[in-house]
Amino acid sequence: MSMKEKRTLMLPGPTPIPERARQAGAEKIIGHRELECEELVEEVVEGLKYVFQTEEDVLILTCSGTGGLEASIANTLSAGDKVLALCTGAFGERYATIAERYGVDVERMNFTWGEAVDVDRVKKRLEEDEAGEIKAILMTHNETSTGVVNNPEPIGELAEEHDVLLLVDAVSSLGGVELKVDEWGVDVAVTSSQKALMTPPGLCLVSVSKKALEAGKEADSPKFYWSFKRAKDRYDRDTQTPSTPAISTLYVLRKVLREIKDEGLKNVFRRHEIVTKAIRKSMRALGLGLLVDDEIASTTVTAVRVPEGIEFNTLCQKLKEKYNVYITGSKGELKGKVFRIGHLGNVSRVDILSTISALEMVLKEEGFDLELGTGLRAAQQVFYEEESR
Numbered sequence: 001m002s003m004k005e006k007r008t009l010m011l012p013g014p015t016p017i018p019e020r021a022r023q024a025g026a027e028k029i030i031g032h033r034e035l036e037c038e039e040l041v042e043e044v045v046e047g048l049k050y051v052f053q054t055e056e057d058v059l060i061l062t063c064s065g066t067g068g069l070e071a072s073i074a075n076t077l078s079a080g081d082k083v084l085a086l087c088t089g090a091f092g093e094r095y096a097t098i099a100e101r102y103g104v105d106v107e108r109m110n111f112t113w114g115e116a117v118d119v120d121r122v123k124k125r126l127e128e129d130e131a132g133e134i135k136a137i138l139m140t141h142n143e144t145s146t147g148v149v150n151n152p153e154p155i156g157e158l159a160e161e162h163d164v165l166l167l168v169d170a171v172s173s174l175g176g177v178e179l180k181v182d183e184w185g186v187d188v189a190v191t192s193s194q195k196a197l198m199t200p201p202g203l204c205l206v207s208v209s210k211k212a213l214e215a216g217k218e219a220d221s222p223k224f225y226w227s228f229k230r231a232k233d234r235y236d237r238d239t240q241t242p243s244t245p246a247i248s249t250l251y252v253l254r255k256v257l258r259e260i261k262d263e264g265l266k267n268v269f270r271r272h273e274i275v276t277k278a279i280r281k282s283m284r285a286l287g288l289g290l291l292v293d294d295e296i297a298s299t300t301v302t303a304v305r306v307p308e309g310i311e312f313n314t315l316c317q318k319l320k321e322k323y324n325v326y327i328t329g330s331k332g333e334l335k336g337k338v339f340r341i342g343h344l345g346n347v348s349r350v351d352i353l354s355t356i357s358a359l360e361m362v363l364k365e366e367g368f369d370l371e372l373g374t375g376l377r378a379a380q381q382v383f384y385e386e387e388s389r
């Protein structure tokens with residue numbers, strides 16, 4: 001092929017931006033103390049409250065998701081505080097490490113990669129903590145490195161019962177997987193613009209409960225740029241951000257949030273579920289192994305075992321070079337062993353079909369025994385049945 005084919009970005013972030021929203025990013029730059037910017041920020045915050053399903057504060061930080069995770073620690077904890085970090089993969093591990101850098105006394109509860117948090121273990125550990133030493137639980141909602149969804153709801157119940165804070169990394173879930181922040185008792189939920197929110201990188205969005213703000217009064221970890229109080233006070237005063245926000249990214253996010261509202265959250269989640277079903281069925285039809293069981297499978301990213309005799313790097317490289325399809329691998333103990341397909345945000349059914357089709361061709365070329373169209377047909381069947389319901 002001489003002409004470069006259309007890029008099919010199937011990463012678990014950054015994700016493709018809907019065309020109309022992408023154009024909104026080219027709007028003129030305005031001063032961040034202007035009324036027009038106040039209105040922009042306010043509309044974005046209101047739109048975010050809908051997606052976070054919260055009535056509490058949602059703060060806008062100018063950074064990627066990691067900045068928000070760091071802020072969630074700096075604003076609720078002090079050095080020496082004890083936290084329980086639920087680690088189901090690379091991002092759970094990352095969250096624990098961030099807390100450690102702040103001098104927090106982190107107790108990791110490790111789970112096998114590819115499995116979800118075992119709520120009973122968490123329950124038992126909290127019951128053992130008779131002195132009430134544990135101040136917070138850190139958890140990853142959607143563990144992107146493995147493609148597992150952890151359910152915050154029962155953990156939220158336990159957190160309430162034992163009066164501990166629940167801090168949730170929702171970077172690769174919010175807007176793609178249901179997260180009922182208020183109803184489930186999530187004290188801080190952190191997400192970023194470049195995942196299911198279909199916006200360029202640059203913004204981090206954080207919901208903060210009253211309990212978290214209260215804890216923040218005692219937390220003496222150093223912070224200035226990351227201060228929730230500074231962000232909240234400024235927003236409460238004039239719906240501004242304390243420092244210059246990523247204005248162009250806000251324009252895009254505003255447009256995306258309008259579209260999410262129009263589509264309706266339920267429909268957004270349903271769309272992600274159908275796409276996930278199609279991918280999983282097609283991988284199985286091809287005889288490929290899925291890392292994660294159906295019940296805990298993420299609806300934003302799927303990890304597939306690299307079959308025997310196939311080299312991960314070659315697979316990834318050929319998909320990119322021959323078909324302009326971008327997928328990725330994993331980290332740590334899964335490095336080279338799985339490939340991951342991101343299917344969150346602005347990913348269409350046809351993107352999924354293209355990806356499966358390209359994957360089949362590359363796998364076949366690399367010597368994997370398959371009949372072209374096998375996986376494709378399985379995915380088509382899912383979409384077809386859904387359409388003709």
Ligand SMILES: Cc1ncc(COP(=O)(O)O)c(C=O)c1O
Nearest residue numbers: 064065066091144169171172192
């Ligand atoms: C679950 C999770 N947490 C944190 C991050 C880090 O986010 P960022 O790259 O926006 O800092 C990612 C990015 O993939 C993620 O998937």
